[in-house]
Amino acid sequence: MNAARQDHGDVADASAAGDVAPPPGPARPAVGLQVRHFASRYAVLGVWALLIVVFTIAKPGVFMTRSSFESIFNGQYALVFMTMALLCTIIVGEFVDLSVPAVFGFAATILPVLVTNHHWPVWAAAVVAVLGALACGFVNGLLVVVAGVNTIVVTLGMGTLITGIALWMSNLNTIVLPPSGFAKIAILPVGGLYVSFFYGAAVALAFAYVLGCTPLGRHMRFTGASREVSRLSGVRVNRIRFGSFVAASAFSGVGAVVTVAAIGSYNATTSDSYLLPVFASVFLGTAVIQPGRFNPIGTWIGIYFLTTGITGLEQLGLQTWVSDVFYGGVLVIAVTIATLLRRRTT
């Protein structure tokens, strides 16, 4: 075809126009921007340092001790795994997976029940516990992604269902594991801390790497940001969403095995108590490192920030209710900060 096309206009030299106004310049110096950017990324770390100073001054010889340090950093393995589980689904835009603590509790109940009540080998029971958690994630994914049922409804229902099953399996009792070397997978001392602390750190780092540096992570981020944009760009959106539910349950299952190994027992009635700390940590994480974004490193820091605050306040003589006040308050403040930060970037 030799048809000619009408050309459109072309832009000539800008200087041809004599009345060119200068473009509007920045109203504030770039240094101010940089300071604000830095502050928004690291403000929580600053507050964390401030908390430590305040508690150290308020409780000299009590807060700044090895035992406080160990209680803050050695006991949060369950939270780390559960927050990573929640992040999996939140990052792909599935607000919010309420079944995370229940899946964790389900797996944490299966393990001691099989070992203690049914005399299974502990490793086989651990595998079954993880598989049980995976099955929950599979069903969640099936109902949410394939059937299109609302995430909150599915995960609330699933959480309640499997918590009930866990209570039935344990007969409402704390099931204690018989003594064995299995505990070492969680409490083996490494550099003054339990090895489980390093599991958590490694998981958070690996997750951050996947999100920041791999095609899978980029696709997860985009799926969370806009399903339609992702779908029209060739991203297998449903596979990503389904996979995130399964991955979340895997995190919960492995976390449950580590937790049971560390404490040697589990009581299914305690599962619900994890819900608030998990959400508070994940949302607090949006105010750290990557402002306005859910991110594993920020979440990991958030966990220890919250634990530091609660440990200090309890040492100051406040009762156990302080944890509810602290977690709840931080959740509201963190969500507010995250919303404001997000609004500034879009």
Next chain:
Amino acid sequence: MVASVTVVGNDGTDVAPGRLEVAQLSKTFGPARVLRSVRLSVAPGELHGLVGQNGCGKSTLVKILTGVYTPDPGGSIAVDGRRLRMPVHPSEQREAGVSVVHQHLGLVDDRTVWENVRLGRYQARGPFRRIDRRAEQEAVAQVLARLGRRIRVTELAGTLSAEDRATIAIARAVQDHRPGGGLIVFDESTRALGQEARGRFFGLVRSLIADGASVLLISHRLEEIVEATDRVTVLRDGEVVEAGLDTRSVDEAALTRLMLGRHLVTHGRVDSHARDDLAASVRSLSVGQVTGLDLDVRRGEIVGLTGLMGSGFEEVAEAVGGARRAESGSLTVGDRRISLGSRRASTEEFVRARVGYVPERRLGEGLAAEMSVAENLTLPRVRSRGHRFRTGRAWQAEETAAMITKLDIKPPDPSAPAGTLSGGNQQKVVLAKWLAGQPELLMLREPTQAVDVGARHDIIDAIRAVARAGCGVLIASIDAADLAVLCDRVLVFRDGTVTGELAGNLGQDDIIHATFGISPPQKDLLS
């Protein structure tokens, strides 16, 4: 058209209280000052245009008028001589008779026409404070009758045509207007309307002005501004470069020069780049009301798809781009054959076949607002060009930099969230996202929709360049000007079938005549 225009001179001196008087209005967002001492004067009974490039501050000005943003201290807005408090409160805005029809119309798709029109004004009656549906529906029917449009008030807004949706938004804006007063701001409200509908739209605007209302028309269509408005104010980079310019004394070229601060030079004509071998072929496509469509696109060829809204060309574009599932049909690109009737959750196989799809809605379908320009731009190739365990930074930086330069994307910052860019630059990023992958077939929907003349220039250049490189291009659009400038041939759809194929030296009028099925000369759009 003007009832009386006896206001302001271009030097900005006040002569008499206008319907709208904006003075010294500035707005700063963080480091960016997006409005600088803006002045604007709209006389009673005047149709006033407001033009400027994407990102020049037009939308910010409207958002200040509607109370969404608080301006910097020092500015003022007065309506009929009465100064409004800042930020403008919606009730005070309504009391002053100022209403806005926004770019995206602001309709709730799954609610009815009457619920959309009366939103925020429902009258509750009786001891249980129930909404009097019948009275509300009658009130809406009366407004629609005044606008001369027959729409069932119980219809869901989401099921209506673009023209009817625009009418509903206008009805919502004008329902409280008292004859002899009021100001209606149309912020790019005509963008979704076809040629015929735009003619009726301006008929409606004329009737509003005849009732004594004033209208502020914000539009990228400079021909509309020149032909329809009495005066025009030009914004550039947040500043007024020309206030209240009489449109009898300007033409589109002069306005363009004012908007850009540079000249726009018209070139001659360019030859087609179409080659003999096929880039893509569509076979037996059935989608919506279209059945059994066959379509070949040669390498380097630019083919337009057009028609009246709802004639079927939009569905064809969506099916070929992978955005929707067709009832049946296939697309062959190179040696890859894609079934268009398969149920799919992603367009992965289209991307593999190097089919690019630029959707109509750039935010929501084309770009994720919170992700960066670089992340959006490289998304379709992040798996194929990256390693399984590493996306790889070098190719992303290289690709993004090349596209930013090629399309003159501003700001030239790969890390800027896409949502912070102006509409024209967002459109460039959507296009760049696919151009960077060296597509075999590019399916574009309304590629220059609501972009300024500068961005349109860059986009048209880029489309030509990709065709020159051998890519087959399909453009689905109701914009005859775009199609005339770009296409080697244009397929015209009506009621699901191709009723005409135009080729050769295409003119806008030919395309419009074919679209409406009328013979030239056609009556003037705005007369």
